Amino acid sequence: MKTGRQHPGRHRAFTLIEMLVSMVIMSFIMIALVTALGQTQNLWNQTQDRAEKFREARIGFETVSRRLSNAILNPYWGYDDAENPTEYARQSELHFVVGPSDVILEASRENCGSAVFFQAPFGYGGEEAGARGGGKDYEKLDDALNCWGYYVEYNSDMEIGRPLRPDFLESSPATSGERMRFRLMEYRLPTERLALFDDDFAAGAPLSEALSSSDINHWFSDSITRVENSSPVAENILTMILTPRAPGKVASQSIEETDIAPDYHFDSRRYQWDDGNSLSEITRHQIPPVIDMTLIALTEASWNRFDESGGDALGLLEFVNSLFTESKRFDEDLKILEEKLASLKLDHRIFSTTIALRSGKWITSPQK
């Protein structure tokens, strides 16, 4: 007589308990695997984020260096006074200005660090620049003059009148949030809109007769907010510091390298609005031969964390602008800023270079 216990198949099968135990063990293994996978994925994302963000910063860094080295002023010796000449003085129809953006842009927007505006032969004009109608006339002028500039701005990618992304992204939950970032901006004015030579450049007077820095700077300050003139080159650039320098001690005037811009502000037309300043004659229609450039780039991940945790971006902007007011204190200010970024847990990298401006032939005598 056969019993259930003697059934040949019963001994080879797993019991329910055995299966449940094995499933629990498998579950533990799977949880461990998924956790490890998740951590690897996070690490991968962080590494990728770091590489991508600094790649963009490197492109921006290289762009500014390359463009700025082509700045020109085309100075010449001319009468100091056209109607009653007494000597020859340096003259130019162009303009070069670099300095704290809250000074030269007059704090009209949320700008951080230095800004620079200049002219260079980039041949940007016509339809290529978005012009319509007869714009093709400018397309073969490869060396035509342009007005150009760089500055850092804290702005939104959904700014009214100047959006940086298409509307449909706002309707998607994943991309609907506004992206407020510090951006390295490029200002470019096509050849056909060059206004420097207008007889009524500033309130009916030509550029050479303007008497205030705001009148002189209006060739860029008026048009900088127009979407076709300013575009972001790189995102998450906290600040850009530009320090103009002369190549060594300036003979006969006993001033040091950085003394040509002790407050980081260098203006080739300072003599028109700050006549009593000793820098006015030294910098008159000159381009600094050398500019030290420092860019501070943040990672997207750390900025996201800062932003989502309610970090005070405008407070940080003000903090940065309160530093870098004396070029002699550059190293100390940079150290203070690094400590601040570390305390805010903002991952960053500092890019530095020295840009030689090819047409910057420093002449120490103001007249002859």
Next chain:
Amino acid sequence: MIVITIMGMLVGVTLGGVLPMLHAYRLSSSAGQLQADLAYGSQLSGKLNVPIEFRFYRHDDLNSGRNLKAFRSYQLVKRDGKTGDVIPLNRITHFEIGIVIHELENFSGILDIGEQDAGQQDPTIPLGNQTSDEYSYIEIQYRPDGSTTLPKDKIWCVTLVNENRADEDILPENFRTLVINPVTGSVRKY
């Protein structure tokens, strides 16, 4: 039976979570690759000091045996200075399986440039085990100064989606959009 049912439920739950994750990963991967290659095109143009064309190819998906035309791949090319022939600068890069460019101009503004059929000057492209000249393309040109030939008065974008939803009026939950700055050539991923 109980064990099999429990295991079945576990597998179902796991697959339900893994498949969308896998699809999202494919989208991200394709978008990341495209973003890097667009930046490479801009830099290559500056390095070689010649205009570089970035082409998006529209063709069948011969790998899966389906004749469903879509923008599935891209390539960097330049023109021969004398003959005008198209010279490929790298191999064709295909998006991940099942990933294509959205077919509507609302979401993929670069389609507004206008599609061109491959001509005699254009190279054949490998599709599956054979080459083909039955494709069309759109192209963006990078200039050596880093800018593009895209008109400056518009925001240009490319949206990658699952090919099953490439012609819907509403964006699916999973998508990646790359916004191309026509002035500086920089690319932003959303």
